[in-house]
Amino acid sequence: MRLDVYFTPAELPPPATLTDRAVVVIDVLRATSTMVEALANGAKNIFAVATTDEAVKIAQNIGRDQTLLAGERKCVRIEGFDLGNSPLEMTREAVSGRQIVMTTTNGTAALAAVASARNVLVASLLNVDAVARELVEGDQSIGVVCAGREGRFALEDAICAGHLALRLYRRLGQRKNWSDAALAAAQLARRYVSSIERTLRRAAAGRALIELGFGGDVEYCARLDVHDIVPKYRDRQVAV
């Protein structure tokens, strides 16, 4: 199995080379954690779009009262939206059976960047083992793209990519065809395994969230394997 990790979307190869690969998208703080939480709590699907205008337009097309608008800019809920980008808002009560239209700063951009891939899986620490199990069964060539933060390396995403790599290694017993970043991510996951929450609080994204009062989100997003689901991204929608 070939495993490439891209610490930022800018490291991705040209879209055409992705078509026959499985691609995993990670944005631990917080887009993919929030998506996983929403779908685990019964949301029907999540439209992931780049801009606020696009989100509003899609919600109007579906029927504004039948959708939840979710998303953030600079970590804070977009004005007029029903929800921000917090996993703690995605309770069963709030989202069960609902369609969500979501736009976030880094996460939805990362999804759009890999839209050409055959198979796009959405991962966070909350569901990393489920994603690993599914990958082991199928794909011979895997790309893991970290959303990063404003185009830069984000420690929490690298750690999540590393947990995915370690779980693939445990099941397959080989890492011959791992990229440099896959090796590095696995080492980081191993190094921080007993202090994930503390590390996320110390990372740039975690510090910014805590400062804005979202410390509970950071704590929640640091949990491993809370949900046994593997959301897929297809036709701009994330669903289980």
Added chain:
Amino acid sequence: MRLDVYFTPAELPPPATLTDRAVVVIDVLRATSTMVEALANGAKNIFAVATTDEAVKIAQNIGRDQTLLAGERKCVRIEGFDLGNSPLEMTREAVSGRQIVMTTTNGTAALAAVASARNVLVASLLNVDAVARELVEGDQSIGVVCAGREGRFALEDAICAGHLALRLYRRLGQRKNWSDAALAAAQLARRYVSSIERTLRRAAAGRALIELGFGGDVEYCARLDVHDIVPKYRDRQVAV
């Protein structure tokens, strides 16, 4: 002291934000290792340019018989050039007192990307402690840019950035204002400290060089603190 590490030049902030910072450029395999070796062995200066044509033109302007043309494409010496991009070629006999015009795939591009910085230092494992010592004395805001490999994360550059970070930490005793990538690089340096050469041989750039017969270069570039020099990049030239 603020410390940012950029694992690829694409992560760099806009040039204007670099002007008041010290920037360290790292391309362990092999451009910055080769430059350090050449300057340690008495080369007068090194013009670092992006293209083969440009290199030839500069050499002709200076006087072709008074310059050494050095560089590689796909790791191999450019046709008609005097030297490739191997530190082992940069013997005192070959380079002492000479001007070198050099073009490489990743390293010279990384230098060009940070040309607007006030102070650009050239680092490799061969001289990382000397660079750390100089930084401690001066700068309050440091950016470390890894050349990477074809736009992607390169393990050997991250390890070198991490050694630089660890040495700054040892001298200053704080890492409060480190970026996520600086923290990660330091962990990688620590993890691989007793197996640097083995790790470089396993990294993508190392494997490619070994396959082409440059195993001796990989071995040499893995050495820590062989030279006590801090080359600077200014007006497209690297010199001590």
